[in-house]
Amino acid sequence: MAGIKLIHHVNVQISDRDRTREWYENVLGAEFLDRGAINQRQLQLRIGTGEMHFTVTPEAASTGHFAVEVDDWDGMLLNLDNLGVPYSRSPGSVDAPLRTPEDNQYQGRREDNGEHYTYIHDPDGNMIELVYHPLGLTDSAGNPVALADNTKRLRWKQKDYVARIP
Numbered sequence: 001m002a003g004i005k006l007i008h009h010v011n012v013q014i015s016d017r018d019r020t021r022e023w024y025e026n027v028l029g030a031e032f033l034d035r036g037a038i039n040q041r042q043l044q045l046r047i048g049t050g051e052m053h054f055t056v057t058p059e060a061a062s063t064g065h066f067a068v069e070v071d072d073w074d075g076m077l078l079n080l081d082n083l084g085v086p087y088s089r090s091p092g093s094v095d096a097p098l099r100t101p102e103d104n105q106y107q108g109r110r111e112d113n114g115e116h117y118t119y120i121h122d123p124d125g126n127m128i129e130l131v132y133h134p135l136g137l138t139d140s141a142g143n144p145v146a147l148a149d150n151t152k153r154l155r156w157k158q159k160d161y162v163a164r165i166p
């Protein structure tokens with residue numbers, strides 16, 4: 001059976017393209033992807049090794065949430081502090097129980113794999129879960145598996161293309 005290699009992109013509705021681009025660049029280190037004519041229809045950004053696509057919508061409906069893996073947990077929280085971006089371990093419930101000794105109102109740890117997590121919101125209220133797995137990634141046999149590199153200017157290979165509708 002055919003499978004999936006990775007999630008290529010997630011599309012999120014927004015109300016202001018420039019504000020969204022600036023926020024994702026500053027907060028998550030996103031990179032603008034210049035897609036030529038497509039730029040008029042969507043804002044497309046690379047975040048890590050994946051893509052986020054944003055569509056300006058008059059009544060932007062916020063997502064449930066999506067999660068991104070952070071490469072430097074303490075560095076990310078410091079950046080959030082410096083930018084004044086609030087983050088919370090339990091945005092839906094301030095009374096969520098503390099489950100590990102490291103849990104506090106700002107961040108938590110999953111009991112099973114030590115995953116660090118917290119939640120932020122983009123300017124349109126889309127909730128983003130930030131996660132960090134200190135134990136890394138393994139295959140079913142327990143062998144370490146490296147993630148794809150987050151190399152600047154990473155892009156899917158392009159081909160010459162002539163639009164049918166100019």
Ligand SMILES: [Fe+2]
Nearest residue numbers: 065066067129
């Ligand atoms: Fe989640």
